[in-house]
Amino acid sequence: MASDVQSLSATAAAEAIADGGLARGELFEHYRRRAAADKLNAFTWVADVEPAQVDGALSGVPLAVKDLFCTEGIPSQAGSKILAGYCPPYTATAVANLEAAGAVVLGKTNQDEFAMGSSNENSAFGPVLNPWDHSRVPGGSSGGSAAAVAAGLAPWALGTDTGGSIRQPAALCGIVGLKPTYGAVSRYGMIAFASSLDSAGPLTRDVADAALCYRHLVGRDGNDATSVVFPEPIETPTSERLDGITIAVPTALVEGEGIEPGVRQSFEASLETARSLGATIIDCEIPSARYALSAYYVIAPAEASSNLARFDGVRYGLRVEESNLDAMYTETRHDGFGAEVKRRILIGTYALSSGYYDAYYGRAQRVRTLVARELAAIFERADFIVTPTSPTVAFGLGDRIADPLSMYLSDLFTIPMSLAGTPAISIPSGLSEGLPVGLQICGPAFSENRILGAAHALEQAIGFDGSVTWGGAS
Amino acid sequence: MIDRDELLHVARLARLALHEDELETTAAELSTILGHVAAIEGLDLEGVEPTAHIGDVSDSLRADHVRPSLARDVALAPAPAIRDDGFLVPSPQGE
Numbered sequence: 001m002a003s004d005v006q007s008l009s010a011t012a013a014a015e016a017i018a019d020g021g022l023a024r025g026e027l028f029e030h031y032r033r034r035a036a037a038d039k040l041n042a043f044t045w046v047a048d049v050e051p052a053q054v055d056g057a058l059s060g061v062p063l064a065v066k067d068l069f070c071t072e073g074i075p076s077q078a079g080s081k082i083l084a085g086y087c088p089p090y091t092a093t094a095v096a097n098l099e100a101a102g103a104v105v106l107g108k109t110n111q112d113e114f115a116m117g118s119s120n121e122n123s124a125f126g127p128v129l130n131p132w133d134h135s136r137v138p139g140g141s142s143g144g145s146a147a148a149v150a151a152g153l154a155p156w157a158l159g160t161d162t163g164g165s166i167r168q169p170a171a172l173c174g175i176v177g178l179k180p181t182y183g184a185v186s187r188y189g190m191i192a193f194a195s196s197l198d199s200a201g202p203l204t205r206d207v208a209d210a211a212l213c214y215r216h217l218v219g220r221d222g223n224d225a226t227s228v229v230f231p232e233p234i235e236t237p238t239s240e241r242l243d244g245i246t247i248a249v250p251t252a253l254v255e256g257e258g259i260e261p262g263v264r265q266s267f268e269a270s271l272e273t274a275r276s277l278g279a280t281i282i283d284c285e286i287p288s289a290r291y292a293l294s295a296y297y298v299i300a301p302a303e304a305s306s307n308l309a310r311f312d313g314v315r316y317g318l319r320v321e322e323s324n325l326d327a328m329y330t331e332t333r334h335d336g337f338g339a340e341v342k343r344r345i346l347i348g349t350y351a352l353s354s355g356y357y358d359a360y361y362g363r364a365q366r367v368r369t370l371v372a373r374e375l376a377a378i379f380e381r382a383d384f385i386v387t388p389t390s391p392t393v394a395f396g397l398g399d400r401i402a403d404p405l406s407m408y409l410s411d412l413f414t415i416p417m418s419l420a421g422t423p424a425i426s427i428p429s430g431l432s433e434g435l436p437v438g439l440q441i442c443g444p445a446f447s448e449n450r451i452l453g454a455a456h457a458l459e460q461a462i463g464f465d466g467s468v469t470w471g472g473a474s
Numbered sequence: 475m476i477d478r479d480e481l482l483h484v485a486r487l488a489r490l491a492l493h494e495d496e497l498e499t500t501a502a503e504l505s506t507i508l509g510h511v512a513a514i515e516g517l518d519l520e521g522v523e524p525t526a527h528i529g530d531v532s533d534s535l536r537a538d539h540v541r542p543s544l545a546r547d548v549a550l551a552p553a554p555a556i557r558d559d560g561f562l563v564p565s566p567q568g569e
Contacts, residue, residue, distance in 0.1 A: 089548045182528045196527045222536050226529065294511040305488060312489070314561050319554035324568035326489075334491035342490060346500070347507055349488040350476070363514050365524030370517075372525060404503060405510055421528030445529075 005030045006470060010061050010155040010209040017060045024060030025050060028104060031062045035107050035153045040129040040138075042148040045075045046107040058216060059102030064154035066145050067108045068115055069095050069200070070189040074105065078191045079113040079123040079141075082311045082318045082336025092189025093221045094158060094200040101216040106154055109144030113338045114308065115165055115193045117141050118410035121401050122340040129397075130173060131469040132435055136394040139169030139410070145203045146173040152470035156204040156213055160190060162197045163296050164389075164414025167426040170203050171389035171438020174428045174466045176455070177203045178210045179414075181445045182421030183228040186221035194303035195226075197296075197418050205466065207427060207456040211237050214448065235449050237456035243278035245454060247271075248382035250286045258409060259391045262432025267388045270429040270439045273461045274386075284378045284385065288370040289416050295367035296415045297408055298351050298360045304341075305348030311336060343404060372420040379444040384454060387413040389426040389438030417442045425455045428464040436466070475505035 005027060008016060016022035028050040035046045044067050053060060070076045070088035077083040095105065112122040120128040120143025128143040130136040131151035138147040142159030146169035149157050159166040161179035170177025178201045185200040192198060202213035215234035221227045254267065271281055286292075313319035313332035320331040337345070351360035378385055391412055400407045417424045422445050429439035439458065443451045476484075481501045485492045492500060546559060555562040 086552055089544055089551070225535075226527070228529065288517070291514050291517055294513045297507065297511050298514075309489070313554060314563055315549075316552035317554075321564075323564060325564050325566040327491075327568075328564050329489045330491035333489060334493070337490070343500070343503060343507070345488050345490060346481070346484055346504055347511075350480075350484045350504070350508070353484060353487060359515070360511065362524060363517070363519060364511075365526055366519040366522040367514050367517065368525040369522050370519070372528070405506060408510075 006152055007467070008155070009205050011212050013155055014058055014061050014212070024053070027060055028062050028106070031106055031154055035064070035148070038148070038153055040131060040147045040151055041126050042109055042128050042144040042151065042153060043107045044077060044110050044125050044144070047105060051104050053102055053104045054100060056100065056102030058098060061103050061155060062106035063098055063103040064106050064109050064145055064148045064157035065095055066142050066157065066159045067111050068160050068191050069158060070191065071095055071105060071108065075108060076191070077125070078115070079111040079125060080336065080338070080341070081124040082332070083316070084124065084318065086317050090189060093186035093223060094190065094217055097219065098158070098213070098216050109142070109148055109157060111144055112141035113341050114191065114304070115141040115160055115162055116304070116340050116344055118164065118168055118407050119395070119400060120144065120169070121397065122338055124338060127397055130394045132174065133394065136396055136435070137172070139172035139390070139394065141165040142203060143169050146170055146175060146177070149173070149175050149203050149205060150466060150469050156202060156209050159201060159203045161199050161201060161418065162193050162300060163418045164411040166201050166203060167389050167414050167424060167438065167440060168410055170426045172394040172436065174436030174464065174469070175203055175205060176207055176210050176425065176427050177201065178214060178425045178448070179417065179423060180214065180218070180448065181423045183226050184230050184446070184448070185217045186219070186224040186227045188221055188223035192307040194300040195307060196303060197300060207237055207452055207459050210425065211235065211452045231446055232449065237452040239453040239457040240460055241278050242274055242454060242457050245279045245384070246382045247274055247279050247281050248284035248378050248385045249281060250289065250385065250387060251283050253286060253289050253413070254387055258412070259388065260393065260432065263388045263390070263392060263437050266430040266432055266437040267439065270386070270458065270462065273458060277457055277461055282382060284382065286371070286374050286378070286416055288367060288374055291367050292371045292416045292419055293408065293412055295364040295371070296411070296419060297347070298364035299368065299419070301344040301348030302351050302361050303348070305345045305352065308341070308345055340404065368419045371416050375416060375420045375422060376444070383443065383450065385442045387440045389413060389440040393432050393435035393437060413440055421445060423448050423451055425451050427455050427459050428466060429462060430464065475508050476501050
């Protein structure tokens with residue numbers, strides 16, 4: 001039975017529980033055992049016993065939750081030493097929404113500290129290993145969530161995406177990751193990185209699971225003033241064809257330097273598949289895309305430098321004992337934050353400081369306008385923009401950690417959509433040198449149903465098999 | 475691009491201690507990153523309005539109803555140090 005349980009998608013498991021074919025306790029215990037035996041360092045906390053649950057569409061389906069989400073009474077450390085051992089007094093709305101539908105928290109997953117990173121190596125709790133190759137990174141910042149799902153340690157997981165942190169690890173681990181329209185999912189209880197960009201979304205084994213999870217995630221929340229009512233119900237994707245669909249490809253960007261040949265090959269094969277399903281492929285340009293990366297690395301650190309001011313050793317988390325208040329603040333932050341977080345706080349503070357504000361933050365905000373305009377213009381004549389999710393497959397542990405800029409380039413294709421606040425999904429498009437490649441499908445704001453539909457059609461035609469990582473990884 | 479004095483000034487603004495042996499590497503790393511983000515200096519942005527936030531955040535006030543908040547002991551529980559009903563911190567003037 002164990003292998004049968006393992007092979008069930010979250011959707012299938014929820015159905016099996018609903019019709020009595022599978023006991024809730026059996027499903028939870030199956031994953032609890034696997035998560036507890038995690039050898040990838042994907043989890044920072046695993047439940048001892050099955051938590052109480054309510055009846056609903058997701059009854060009994062275990063959920064792995066990125067450590068960036070506050071979960072009441074459960075360690076929520078954001079991958080940071082400064083929050084080591086911190087158990088919040090309340091639960092994030094995104095998690096609470098899934099719990100209200102019957103999902104149960106299986107564990108908390110490892111991540112880059114405060115979601116700053118693209119390899120999961122910036123975690124105070126150690127790096128996560130990629131289930132496809134243990135010498136490689138799983139991507140980041142939702143690396144633990146992606147690795148846990150890919151290795152079959154959890155049926156699905158919750159992650160967050162600020163510049164690519166759901167899509168890129170999903171791509172590098174061979175699973176599905178959905179970054180929602182900004183505001184569609186409440187940020188309440190998500191430990192803030194860059195508030196104008198942060199989005200919570202699902203990492204799942206397939207597109208149908210992403211839709212099921214997303215259906216229960218969306219909604220206006222009185223505790224998040226930027227959250228919005230999603231204009232339509234999230235449907236179960238069933239499309240098999242792409243007839244009448246126009247797909248735009250930013251060719252110059254995709255053919256730029258730094259794209260691995262294997263990634264490009266897989267991408268081109270995906271375009272061929274899309275054509276065979278009836279889609280029309282057109283060329284497009286995002287002229288500001290290369291500036292988008294620069295703008296992002298001003299805006300996100302600027303917002304982070306403000307958000308992370310709260311970690312001061314007073315109300316929660318680490319305190320370094322000093323004889324005066326100022327030294328307590330500065331030494332607590334020195335010891336509590338890791339290298340990348342400090343870099344971003346300093347960059348953000350610099351960009352916002354007197355004399356530099358207009359040159360950096362002001363200009364970056366204008367670039368943001370350009371990017372949003374350019375994407376909007378493309379969506380006037382195309383349904384979707386597609387790119388590879390990441391320019392490369394999973395890279396080796398340690399390969400980029402000494403060079404922050406090379407790490408930042410991992411997000412080249414994902415950042416424009418983050419700046420524009422538009423939704424995008426990553427689905428596996430195949431393998432290059434035995435490692436998964438991701439295909440990113442982006443649409444205008446609130447086009448999630450259409451994105452999920454197109455992703456489903458491509459997923460069925462591509463026929464990617466991620467189950468090979470379920471056996472050896474745990 | 476960013477020198478020692480400027481770095482110390484920014485670190486001071488960020489209330490982040492930097493120790494002597496960290497200054498050189500940090501300044502070099504920040505200079506590299508700032509050199510990259512300076513690419514946006516070359517872009518013609520005349521007449522382009524800044525975007526601070528995507529979406530419409532106006533009219534987002536909730537009704538002004540009193541509702542329960544965290545109990546004091548719950549809010550104080552994760553604090554490194556408390557005294558009576560408050561957070562305890564060292565004196566700004568030192569001992």
